[in-house]
Amino acid sequence: MRNISKNLIIWYSQFKRDLPWRNTSDPYLIWVSEIILQQTQVDQGISYYFNFIKTFPNIQSLAQANIDEVLNIWQGLGYYSRARNMYHTANVIVNSLNDKFPENFIELKKLKGIGDYTAAAIASFSFKEPIPVVDGNVFRVLSRLYGIFESTQTSNGKKTFYNKALDLIDQKQPDVFNQAMMEFGALQCTPTNPNCNLCIFKSICFAYNRGLISELPLKKQKIKKRERYFYFLHLIYKDTFFIEKRTSQDIWKLLHQFPLIESDSEISIDEIVNHKLWNKIFKNINPKINSNIVKKKHVLSHQIIHANFLKIEVPSTNEFIDKNLINIHLEDLNKYSIPRLIDRYLNDNK
Ligand code: SF4
Incomplete structure (x- = not known):
């Protein structure tokens, strides 16, 4: 075990990439980088990381910001609950923890948005607590190296991988060991x-020596994605249009969008114009929908959005329209955070 850790750390010192969050032990910077990288490729994450820490250089500046500013910086990264949780946690740390991150795994995990993985990363990278960080890269390396035929989707499987990583971790340099495992994967x-x-482990690797590399790690079972049908009403008045804020506990909470009629199957134009939301927005008028409906498919981790954008010219800004709608010019859109799906539509239909 000790040799494997030692050789891994030597390999890391020779081949590691120079990534900006690796040159610090500041828990704030490590936290920001880990949350950004949770669902984002490193190449894309770097520019978001720099932008985020330039705008919010420390936990205090993040806590004092407005949530809309935070979502604006996050725009395009997706999984916006990450940004909302960060904002919440920054406020807890500033208001209740004296501006300081907890210094161990157990306490870190009590914070919103910080699960096993992020808590282990902060605890080991910032405070050198010997807790293994087990991400997809680590699962892959361990399953191939040791021939672990257990699913990473079960709690027993997760425990097996965690315990194997715990056996291997370098007690004096848990930070370097964890980075090395992930980088190796x-x-x-x-x-x-x-x-x-x-590979430095070629002679001892279970999968390599038995020709089982493509079998390990075990393939994840595909989750059936929920299909949703969104009918966005792109309401145009002269050179302005209307948006609203999403407030429900759902994807894109607190982001802005066109007024939306949602269904769990495809619906006709007739069904749209007879929908209760349509009547709420338009009250006494019944404007015409432009026949050129733009369709876009947007795939998220657990759902598929079939989006339809309906262009509708309206005769007035305030007389007929729902008062919760915000009337804006396109050039003012950068003041609002919007889902990437709507951003793509607007870019294609300027
Ligand atoms: S020999 Fe191949 S499969 Fe085994 S640890 Fe090295 S790179 Fe991975």
Whole structure:
């Protein structure tokens, strides 16, 4: 075990990428980077990371910001609950924890949006607590190296991988060990075509020596995605249009969108114009929908959005329209955070 950790750390010192969040032990910066990287590729994450820490250089500035500013910086990254949780946690740390991150895994996990993975990363990278960070890269390396045929989707499987990583972790340099494991999975023991010929563990690797690389780790069971049908009403008055804020506990909470009619199956124009929301928005008028309906498919981790954008010219800004709608010019849109789906539509239909 000790040799594996030692060799892994030597490999890391030679081959690691120079990533901005690796040159710090500041828990705030590590937290920001880990949350951004949860669902984002490193290449895309770097620019968001720099932008985020330039705008909110420390926990105090994040806590004092307005949630809309935070969502604005996050725009395009998706999974906006990450940004809302960060904002909430920043306020808890500033208002109740004396501006300081808890210094251990157990206490870190009590904070909103900080699960096992992020707590282990902050605890080990910032405070050198020997807790393994087990992400997809680590699962892959361990399953191939040791021949672990357990699913990472079950709690028993997760425990097996965690315990194996715990056996391996370097007690004096848990931060470097964790970084090294993840980097090894990202650069050497990649999902397809791992670089086995030049691998330091070639002689002892279970999967390599038995020709089982494509079998390990066990494939994840596909989750059936929920299908949703969104009918966005792009209401146009002269050179302005209307948006509203999403407030319900759902995707894109607190982001802005066109007024929306949602259904769990496809619906006709007739059904749209007879929908109760349509009547609420338009009260006494019944404007015409432009026949050119733009369709876009937007795939998220657990759902597929079938979006339909309906252009509708309206005769007035205030007489007929729901008072909760915000009337804006396109050039003012950057003051509001919007889902990438709507951003894409607006870019394509300027
Ligand atoms: S030999 Fe191949 S499969 Fe085994 S650890 Fe190395 S890169 Fe991964």
